[in-house]
Amino acid sequence: MTRNLDLELARKVLAAQPFSTLVGARLTAFEEGGATLEFDIRGDLLQQHGSVHGGVLGYAADNALSFAAGSVAGPTVTTAGFSIDFLRPARGELLRARARVVRAGRTRVVCRCDLSTVDADGAETLCAVAQGSIAVLEPLPA
16 A cells, blocks of 8 residues: 655655754655655755765655655655765866666665756756665554
């Protein structure tokens, strides 16, 4: 049975995550089978060479993958594991992580995520790709 979240509830879940608040993450799309997470690229999110730190890219992939999975499996999901491939330095004004469900099972949801930067002119550049397995948890007792 599919238990969909709505965009407002998903945004409340994101806002309850202190690290998401720290980086200024915004959920800009949330629909059955997909989610998009964005945040502005700031100086304190960069590594010494001037591109977004790999840990921050990993965070964006992890959260986007989980929200995409939650769009079909409900709110009680957690990342079981993911891999990420860095394709080029992440430089620009905005980081966008677009995730989509590849396959939804009863206990696991497999998702893929494209991470892109957006420059001041709106041009989007793919900088990393990720794939993850999201575990569907039993609902927590009230």
